[in-house]
Amino acid sequence: MGKVYLVGAGLGGREGLTVRALQVLRQAEAVWIDELVDERLLVELPGQAQLWRRSGESSVQEGVLWLIQRCHEDKQVVHLKSGDPLIFGRTREEVEALTKAGCPFEILPGLSSALAGPLWAGIPLTDQHLSRTVAVLTAHELEALPWSALAQLDTLVILMGSRQRQAIAAQLVDAGIPTQRPVALIWGAGQAEQQVWVGELGELLQGKELSPSRKNPLPALLVIGEVVKLRQLVLPGIPPLPEPAPLAGKTVLVTRSEGQSEAFRQLLQAQGARILEMPTLVIQPPDSWDPLDRAIASLAQVDWLLLTSANAVSHFFARLHHHKQDSRALRGLKVAVVGSKTAATLAQYGIHPDLVPPEFVADALLEVWPQPVAGQRILFPRVQSGGRDVLVQGLRQRGAEVEEVAAYESTCPPAADAQVVAALKTGQVDILSFASSKTVQHFARLLQQAGLGPEVWDPPVQIAAIGPKTAETCVAVLGRVDIEAKEYTLEGLVEAMVSTFQSRPEPPTRR
Known part of the structure; x- marks a missing residue:
C-alpha cells in the first residue's frame, strides 16, 4: 500500500536528519522537494525516485x-520540508487532504531553523539571567501580530525576517x-555559506543595508534579545559548519530541456551548487514521421547509422519500436x-557503437571514419531544424550517400520562467x-x-559552455564565454566550473 511521509529536512545535510527520516528518504519512490531544502540531501534518494518541485x-x-496521486499508485511518497513540518509548514492542510483521500501518512520531525539556527550562530535562546521567555513567529502578516505583548518577552525569533526587518523594528x-x-x-x-550580522534594533529601524553578498540568496533568521550579546562567549563550542563544497554558495542556471x-x-548538487532551472528547449516529434519511417523500412540497404x-x-528507437522492431x-x-552520453x-x-571519435564533437568523426567512404549509405536521424553541416558535407565530398531524416524537433519555450527572470533581475545567479x-x-x-538584456550576464556572472561549438555561440550571442569544458560532457562542464572557482575561493564566514 502507498504511504505519504511528511518529513522535516532540518537545516542541512544528513547530519541534521533523524534516523527514521534518513531511512524513509532512502526508500522513497516519489519525493516533493520544498524550495528551501538543502540540495545535499538529494544524494540520499534512490536513483529511480520520481522528483517534483513546485514551479512559479x-x-x-x-x-x-x-502526493495523493502517487500514494494511490502504491508508492512510498515523501514531502521533504525544510526545518520541521509543524512549524509554519502548512501541514494541517496536507493532513486534512490526505485523510479525506484515504492516504496513510506519517509526520517525521526535523530541526527547525527557529531553534537550531541561533545555535549554529552561537546564540543561546534562553539564559538564566537574560532570557526566560522565547517566542517564535514569522514575518508574514505583520499587522496581525500582538506587538505590545511580544515587546514584553525576552527573546524573539522571526523566520523570514530579513526583508521586513525595518517594519518589524518600527513595530x-x-x-x-x-x-x-x-x-x-x-x-x-x-x-557552509552561513553569514551572521550582529547589531542593534535601531540600525534595522534606520533601514541600514545589511544584506549578505549576492552569493548567499538564502532567507534570513532574525533574533532580537539580550542573549545576542552572548554570541562570542558560546561560539567556540558550537558544532562546526559543514565543509564548503567547491560550488557552495553558487547558483547555477541550468538551461537544458525539461x-x-x-x-x-x-x-x-554534489559540488554544493544551488540550481535554478529554465528549460530553453522543448523536445517534440518532427512535423512528419514519413521520412524516418521510410528510412526504417529500408535499413537493410544502410551501411552506417550515425547518431x-x-x-x-x-527517438529513433521509439519509432523503431512503433513499427514492432527492436535492435535486431x-x-x-x-x-x-x-559523445559518451550518446553511447550510454x-x-x-x-548496442555498442562501432565508431566513437576521441573528441565529443561531430566534426571529429571525419578524422576517424574508416576508409573507404565512397559508395556507403549513411542514415543520419537528427533534429528537424538541423545544425552544423561540416560532417555531412565532408562525408558527401568523399563519396558517401548521407540520408538526413528528422527524428525529433527542439523548439523554444513560449516564455521564460517568472521565478528565474526575477532571480536574474536581482543578481541571484552566478553561473x-x-x-x-x-x-x-x-x-x-x-x-x-x-525585457532583459546583457546586464543580466555582466560580470561577475560566469558563462559556461560544454564545448567549443557552444562556446563560439556564447561569444556570438552573449559576447563572451568564461568557462569551457575540456571534456565535452556534463561531467566535464561541472569539472570546469569547479576548477574555475577553486582557483579563486571565497571562503564563507560566520561573522
Whole structure:
C-alpha cells in the first residue's frame, strides 16, 4: 500500500536528519522537494525516485494532489520540508487532504531553523539571567501580530525576517523596546555559506543595508534579545559548519530541456551548487514521421547509422519500436556516435557503437571514419531544424550517400520562467550553463521577450559552455564565454566550473 511521509529536512545535510527520516528518504519512490531544502540531501534518494518541485506557476494544492496521486499508485511518497513540518509548514492542510483521500501518512520531525539556527550562530535562546521567555513567529502578516505583548518577552525569533526587518523594528520600537536592543540576522543557518550580522534594533529601524553578498540568496533568521550579546562567549563550542563544497554558495542556471536536466542537476548538487532551472528547449516529434519511417523500412540497404545526440537515439528507437522492431533490425550495419552520453543511451538498447571519435564533437568523426567512404549509405536521424553541416558535407565530398531524416524537433519555450527572470533581475545567479548552441540562442530570445538584456550576464556572472561549438555561440550571442569544458560532457562542464572557482575561493564566514 502507498504511504505519504511528511518529513522535516532540518537545516542541512544528513547530519541534521533523524534516523527514521534518513531511512524513509532512502526508500522513497516519489519525493516533493520544498524550495528551501538543502540540495545535499538529494544524494540520499534512490536513483529511480520520481522528483517534483513546485514551479512559479504551481500551487500548494497541486503539490498535495501530486502526493495523493502517487500514494494511490502504491508508492512510498515523501514531502521533504525544510526545518520541521509543524512549524509554519502548512501541514494541517496536507493532513486534512490526505485523510479525506484515504492516504496513510506519517509526520517525521526535523530541526527547525527557529531553534537550531541561533545555535549554529552561537546564540543561546534562553539564559538564566537574560532570557526566560522565547517566542517564535514569522514575518508574514505583520499587522496581525500582538506587538505590545511580544515587546514584553525576552527573546524573539522571526523566520523570514530579513526583508521586513525595518517594519518589524518600527513595530517593536513603537511597542516600547529600546533601539539599543541587540539583534542578529543569520543567513543560511547551519550551512557552509552561513553569514551572521550582529547589531542593534535601531540600525534595522534606520533601514541600514545589511544584506549578505549576492552569493548567499538564502532567507534570513532574525533574533532580537539580550542573549545576542552572548554570541562570542558560546561560539567556540558550537558544532562546526559543514565543509564548503567547491560550488557552495553558487547558483547555477541550468538551461537544458525539461526532463533532461536531472543528471546535470545531481552533478552540480554534489559540488554544493544551488540550481535554478529554465528549460530553453522543448523536445517534440518532427512535423512528419514519413521520412524516418521510410528510412526504417529500408535499413537493410544502410551501411552506417550515425547518431550524434541522446535525443536522436531515444527517438529513433521509439519509432523503431512503433513499427514492432527492436535492435535486431540493425543487424549487419555499423553504428557511429558522438559523445559518451550518446553511447550510454545507445547501450540501453543493447548496442555498442562501432565508431566513437576521441573528441565529443561531430566534426571529429571525419578524422576517424574508416576508409573507404565512397559508395556507403549513411542514415543520419537528427533534429528537424538541423545544425552544423561540416560532417555531412565532408562525408558527401568523399563519396558517401548521407540520408538526413528528422527524428525529433527542439523548439523554444513560449516564455521564460517568472521565478528565474526575477532571480536574474536581482543578481541571484552566478553561473549560466549551456550544453548546446540552441540553448544559448533560445536563452537570449527568452530574455529579450522578458525585457532583459546583457546586464543580466555582466560580470561577475560566469558563462559556461560544454564545448567549443557552444562556446563560439556564447561569444556570438552573449559576447563572451568564461568557462569551457575540456571534456565535452556534463561531467566535464561541472569539472570546469569547479576548477574555475577553486582557483579563486571565497571562503564563507560566520561573522
